[in-house]
Amino acid sequence: MFTAPPPAARLPTPYRNEIEVLAALLARLAAALDWNAAATLARPWVQAVRDKPAPFWAMESLLREYPISSAEGLALMRLAEALLRVPDAETAIALTADQLGKAEFDSASGGPHRMLASLSASAIALSKKFLPESDGEAGLLKRLGAQTVVAATVRAIQLLGRQFVLGRSIQEAMDEAASARKAQAGLRFSYDMLGEGARTEADALRYLASYGNAIEAIAGGRVAAGPESADGISIKLSALFSRYEDAQRERVFAELLPRVWQLIEPAARANINLTIDAEECDRLELSLDVFEALAARLARSFPQWRGFGLAVQSYQTRALHLVDEVARIARTHGLRFMVRLVKGAYWDGEIKRAQELGLAGYPVFTHKHHTDISYLACARALIGHNDVIYPQFATHNAGTIAAILQMGDKSDAKFELQRLHGMGEGIYREVMSNATVPVRVYAPVGEHRDLLAYLVRRLLENGANSSFVHQLADDAVDVDALLASPLKPANTAALPPPVALYGWNGRTGRANSRGVDLACLAEREPLERAIDATRIDTVREAASADVSAAMAQLRAAFPAWNATPLAQRAAVLRRAADALEARMAEFCGLLVKEAHKTLGDCVAEVREAVDFCRYYADQAETRLAVQSLPGPTGESNELHLHGRGVFVCISPWNFPLAIFTGQV
Numbered sequence: 001m002f003t004a005p006p007p008a009a010r011l012p013t014p015y016r017n018e019i020e021v022l023a024a025l026l027a028r029l030a031a032a033l034d035w036n037a038a039a040t041l042a043r044p045w046v047q048a049v050r051d052k053p054a055p056f057w058a059m060e061s062l063l064r065e066y067p068i069s070s071a072e073g074l075a076l077m078r079l080a081e082a083l084l085r086v087p088d089a090e091t092a093i094a095l096t097a098d099q100l101g102k103a104e105f106d107s108a109s110g111g112p113h114r115m116l117a118s119l120s121a122s123a124i125a126l127s128k129k130f131l132p133e134s135d136g137e138a139g140l141l142k143r144l145g146a147q148t149v150v151a152a153t154v155r156a157i158q159l160l161g162r163q164f165v166l167g168r169s170i171q172e173a174m175d176e177a178a179s180a181r182k183a184q185a186g187l188r189f190s191y192d193m194l195g196e197g198a199r200t201e202a203d204a205l206r207y208l209a210s211y212g213n214a215i216e217a218i219a220g221g222r223v224a225a226g227p228e229s230a231d232g233i234s235i236k237l238s239a240l241f242s243r244y245e246d247a248q249r250e251r252v253f254a255e256l257l258p259r260v261w262q263l264i265e266p267a268a269r270a271n272i273n274l275t276i277d278a279e280e281c282d283r284l285e286l287s288l289d290v291f292e293a294l295a296a297r298l299a300r301s302f303p304q305w306r307g308f309g310l311a312v313q314s315y316q317t318r319a320l321h322l323v324d325e326v327a328r329i330a331r332t333h334g335l336r337f338m339v340r341l342v343k344g345a346y347w348d349g350e351i352k353r354a355q356e357l358g359l360a361g362y363p364v365f366t367h368k369h370h371t372d373i374s375y376l377a378c379a380r381a382l383i384g385h386n387d388v389i390y391p392q393f394a395t396h397n398a399g400t401i402a403a404i405l406q407m408g409d410k411s412d413a414k415f416e417l418q419r420l421h422g423m424g425e426g427i428y429r430e431v432m433s434n435a436t437v438p439v440r441v442y443a444p445v446g447e448h449r450d451l452l453a454y455l456v457r458r459l460l461e462n463g464a465n466s467s468f469v470h471q472l473a474d475d476a477v478d479v480d481a482l483l484a485s486p487l488k489p490a491n492t493a494a495l496p497p498p499v500a501l502y503g504w505n506g507r508t509g510r511a512n513s514r515g516v517d518l519a520c521l522a523e524r525e526p527l528e529r530a531i532d533a534t535r536i537d538t539v540r541e542a543a544s545a546d547v548s549a550a551m552a553q554l555r556a557a558f559p560a561w562n563a564t565p566l567a568q569r570a571a572v573l574r575r576a577a578d579a580l581e582a583r584m585a586e587f588c589g590l591l592v593k594e595a596h597k598t599l600g601d602c603v604a605e606v607r608e609a610v611d612f613c614r615y616y617a618d619q620a621e622t623r624l625a626v627q628s629l630p631g632p633t634g635e636s637n638e639l640h641l642h643g644r645g646v647f648v649c650i651s652p653w654n655f656p657l658a659i660f661t662g663q664v
């Protein structure tokens with residue numbers, strides 16, 4: 001039904017110089033925005049929210065009391081992340097005891113919000129009092145007590161999560177939405193059935209059924225007047241297929257797309273909005289191919305439907321190109337899309353991934369205000385594409401909202417604002433009392449077992465020092481500072497590049513081995529060409545005379561090598577590392593053809609070999625250096641380490657390059 005098109009270069013590489021990318025964004029934004037006027041508009045909203053702070057049990061209040069950088073904040077984070085997933089009581093007790101042992105929830109705090117008065121924090125503090133001592137065997141009674149206490153902690157974490165979930169079922173959520181509309185008539189909702197990153201086919205089918213059921217309920221047997229004014233649904237492609245990744249391109253088209261189409265058809269018939277959420281950056285290029293394939297089919301089946309959409313993350317260095325590409329797809333197929341602009345919720349994970357994989361740079365901006373600049377430039381571009389795009393601006397930042405309203409005022413484009421359920425209520429209360437722009441609430445629906453990933457993202461967002469909602473809840477942050485103009489780019493990136501992970505500064509320290517972003521076509525292509533070009537020769541057996549000759553030659557060379565100064569030998573290893581790295585594509589070709597490894601494993605293997613060389617060069621320079629040993633006065637004792645001679649290393653089948661290099 002759907003076949004994978006050949007990968008095509010739609011976007012530039014994400015790893016361009018951040019400062020140069022910023023210059024292009026600012027050029028696109030030129031003269032479109034008067035930030036001072038936007039800040040003036042936003043100031044009374046901020047003041048009004050500060051005059052009526054969030055209730056004491058709200059997540060932002062809790063995280064102000066226990067910042068994520070504190071032991072208590074970290075304990076909360078780890079419990080939220082892990083506790084609800086622990087299947088057995090023993091481990092739950094151990095985890096709770098471990099985490100609460102590190103935290104001081106019950107210490108007196110002089111802040112205006114005594115968080116221990118809050119339901120969740122007090123349950124956690126109570127739990128802590130009753131937990132068995134970590135040392136020594138806990139008796140039966142104590143153990144029973146501990147289980148009850150862990151149950152209370154689980155409940156507390158669930159209550160934290162409830163703040164962000166509109167209902168456990170779609171019906172419950174729709175009832176909640178109906179009562180919210182009694183207070184604010186114009187509210188629209190986009191329901192999000194919790195669940196993402198399916199690990200199994202069973203999970204994926206469960207999420208598919210849940211989305212299908214939700215669409216049926218939202219449609220309610222009627223056809224909406226238009227997707228812009230009706231409630232809709234947000235879906236995550238990672239929920240619908242456990243192998244939603246570039247390496248599984250063919251399967252993604254053959255298996256995932258029919259599932260998405262199964263959801264698109266009823267949404268299009270009911271004329272409601274269906275938006276594909278934005279997830280990790282390494283899915284971006286694949287998701288664009290998926291999006292265009294679905295668009296092409298839509299153009300044939302439902303050309304009149306205006307409700308299909310996707311989310312764009314402005315923290316991606318390619319965000320503006322992405323906006324233009326989506327507009328191009330719409331024009332090519334004669335469609336109109338709904339595009340939700342967000343800043344992006346996976347920043348920490350993206351940075352970590354780039355460092356771990358030794359990528360050429362970061363796919364996201366490293367300064368918070370660079371993401372803001374990108375957001376505003378993308379907003380302007382979306383407004384400019386309003387003939388084919390209905391822009392949906394999702395943000396809880398008062399300055400960003402005011403800037404959007406200002407840019408929107410200068411055009412006749414129709415657009416909406418969006419907030420997450422459980423967040424930004426204060427700011428939106430103020431915005432909606434002054435502006436007539438429609439507001440949609442992104443409303444997660446589901447049970448606690450599917451909440452965790454979402455909850456952790458909200459904890460991070462509420463807890464990050466740089467985050468607007470975090471600073472809004474903190475009276476110590478001056479209103480002018482909160483609304484300071486983001487339009488002044490920094491001179492350099494805020495983080496050292498991934499190559500500097502181990503302290504490399506271009507001269508000293510150890511350089512992280514250079515990896516390849518296989519989800520990025522421009523980076524993958526040279527490896528694919530190398531694989532095609534690789535021919536594996538037949539192994540020629542050496543005769544025993546050949547072996548003797550080789551050994552003799554090696555033995556003869558050994559004394560000179562052993563006498564070579566340490567610094568020179570370390571330099572040889574470092575040159576070997578550089579040479580291996582420079583020939584990454586060639587070695588990947590060999591590893592694929594000879595050892596039948598996957599490309600990801602090949603890159604990891606070459607990197608491991610490179611890391612071995614650099615690591616052992618560093619180790620050699622310290623460990624093999626002559627060491628003075630203590631001894632009686634008048635005696636000088638030194639430890640000299642010498643090479644052990646010629647070794648034979650048999651390359652193992654599973655890591656023919658890395659383990660071989662490490663052994664040698």
Ligand SMILES: Cc1cc2nc3c(=O)[nH]c(=O)nc-3n(C[C@H](O)[C@H](O)[C@H](O)COP(=O)(O)OP(=O)(O)OC[C@H]3O[C@@H](n4cnc5c(N)ncnc54)[C@H](O)[C@@H]3O)c2cc1C
Nearest residue numbers: 277278343344345366367368371394395396397442467468
């Ligand atoms: C309706 C709605 C739908 C959403 N859907 C999605 C979605 O599909 N996919 C998704 O990823 N997110 C989604 N989000 C979450 C969204 O990304 C965050 O809520 C948003 O980033 C917060 O932005 P803000 O303007 O409210 O806050 P701000 O405080 O102004 O911005 C915070 C954001 O800045 C960025 N940032 C933080 N530190 C840095 C740094 N050092 N360098 C560079 N950038 C940094 C991050 O993106 C962070 O989230 C959605 C949000 C809403 C409101």
